[in-house]
Structure formats: C-alpha cells, structure tokens
Amino acid sequence: MSARTEVLIFAGSSISHEDAAKILDATYWPPISRGDIGKAASEGYKIIGIIDGIFFSRAAAAHKEIINVIKDGVTVIGGCSMGALRASELDIHGMEGVGTVYEWYRDGVIEDDDEVAVATNPDTFESVSSPMVNIRETLKAANSAGIIDDDECRLIIQLAKKTHYTERSYFGISRTAEKEGIISKEKAERLLQFCKENERDIKREDAILVLKKIKEIISEF
Template structure:
C-alpha cells in the first residue's frame, strides 16, 4: 500500500504560473509546487514536455508578449493535464474554456464568466521585469475598493460610479490610487480634502481581489492533488 501511494504521488507533477498577483515565496507557503513566471505563449507546451500534469494558471503575459493561446490550453487538457485557472490570465482563460474542461475558481473568474467584466485590462498590471511584482493597480481591485468606500460612506454612489469610470479610462499601466484620487479632484468629482481621505482609505483598505483569488487557485490545486 505504501509503495502504491508513493507511485500515485509521483504521478502528480504540479506547476503554478504566478508572480504578479502573489509572489512565488508567498505561494510556496501555501502549496508545495514548482513555480514559473506569468504564463506566455508556448509555456504550456513546454510544461507538458516536462511532464507536468496538474497546472494552475494565476498570472500571465497580456500585451508585452504573446498571451497563452486557447488551443494550447485545450491541447494540454487533451494531453491529460488538469488545469485550474483564476485571478488574472487564469480567470480569463477559464471563463472561455470551462466548457472544454478547464476549472475556474474565484470572483474574477465568475465576473468574466457572467459577463460582469469583459476586457483584458481589468486584470492587467504593469510589472517590474525582474520580479514580476505589480507596478500599477488592477482594475478589479480598484472596482471593489471604491465600492467598499461607497459602502463605508466615504463616497456617494454617484461619486463611486464617476471615479470608477475615471479609473477605467486610465491606461492599465498607469492606474494607481494616488493618480485616480488626484484626477478625481482635478475633474471636480471630489474636493481636495475628500480626495485625500479617499486615497488614505484605498491605500489602507484595498480589496485585493486578485490575491484572494490566487489563494483559491492554490487551494483548488491542493484539493486535486489530494483526491
């Protein structure tokens, strides 16, 4: 029995694509797996060649290089891989390919699946090239944080809507709470003191939807490993 259990364990080779929504260091504290940088075109084929058969897609490349193609994901699943997606690129591809067997988890996946959001830029961020850490704030986080500010009473519903639209008009690589609140004051949506109050709230109480969803991907992969 012990030998059989060991053989079954060795059959499960786990790979996670991440780095922007959650660092490899933090992710490895949750799940013991191999971690590669955000996924781009060709990485899934390489992973399959190396024998990985349980794959979690969290982060991916959007605009600087070719993104992972739908046919790559389908090819990997037909080759026997179980693929879980959520949070960022993983959520986007899972919402498009769950009908083909890709497993989607998390709030962002559900938003894409249900048509609440549609654009790639909702989860895209500028990153530092060496570490893949985010250098801008993702739109999905901004949406939830501004909604939280509304529910807390810091913003009216109209102000929340106006500032959300302002953030959406901003290029994904330039989105930040500092820039958004400053522009909200410049456009006359908020007076200066309230824009400063909003900035303080956002920086201290950000709703990090992407990190929460990244953790859900790791937990789902853990469940699959233990099945």
C-alpha cells in the first residue's frame, strides 16, 4: 500500500497542501474539526498528522476521538497549531508531538488556544491574520536587531496579546503601538518593515517538522 493511501494530513492554514505535498506524498484534508479523525480512521488511514484545526467557528477535534483511534492502532502525530495543542494534552495517551509550539504547550510556556489561532479564508484555508506565536518571536527578533528596545518589545507583545486573534497583524500592531505612544511614527514604520521582511514563521517551521517526522516513520516500515 502506498504512503498516499495510508497517510493523511490535516493542514491548510500553516502550510498549503501544495507546499506540503512537495515534502510528503500523502492525502491532505482541510484543518481538522470534530468527527474528522474518526472518519479518516474508518477510511483506512494508518498514520494521521494533525497540523491545523478548527478552533472557534466549529467544534474542535475532541480528545476522546483522538485517543480512540490511537487505541485502534493508528499513529497520530501532531505539531504546529491544533496538532501541537492536542499533542501536549495527549502525549501521555500515545499521540506524538513535534516542534517548538508543541514543546511550549507541553512545558507551560504558553497555554491559550489563541496563541496559534488565526482567521482564515474559508475557501482556501489560508491565514488572513498573524498567529501570536509568530508575532511574539518576530518582535523579539526586532528587539535583538535594535529596532525596538526591551520595554517597547514587552509592551507591544502585551498589546498584540490583547488584540483579538482575528485582528492580529503586523500593520495593526505597529500602528496601534504608535497611537498609544509606545513607539514613534518613524519607529513604527521601521518595525512594520522589519516584520514584513523578517517574520519568524514558527508555525510553518513546525508544520514542516511534522511532515518530515511522518516521512521518517514511513521510511522505517
């Protein structure tokens, strides 16, 4: 049986199906929601990778349904977004976590669902807002590069965290930071330019790690 008929990946927001397929030959479904993993297992998929998932617009993938397919012998790998969140909660039940975001959730560095949540295009699943995990690391990089100082970085991260996940963007954050007097107009423009050109896309990095981990598992068969 080929990898494509045995392996299923839930993705689309953190990495496109087209880009993911260049790394791993598998079947790709949209971000996971309630009931999807049981359906996948019933269709014969033996290795399931969870990268992206539905958070607030529909019922999210439940812990019990993931545990059930693991008990039935399905290998479930998670990382990046919903996959990282569920893996941090279910690694004791046999779900395998991969990547930085998984480790942050597992170790209590981050706790909230909104850290990885984004607004998406309903037709393409593409992100139309920026995830907090990316924003935080990009702002830290701007701090290291001397664009903003330590206090400014801390205050802008707080500002971003207070912004609803559907409205988070580097443009909005830099402009709001200027309006609230955290940074000057000139510095806001420099910050926005830096973020556009130097974003730390933690979620995409972790999505790739999930795909590579599954590729490694397949190669061992």
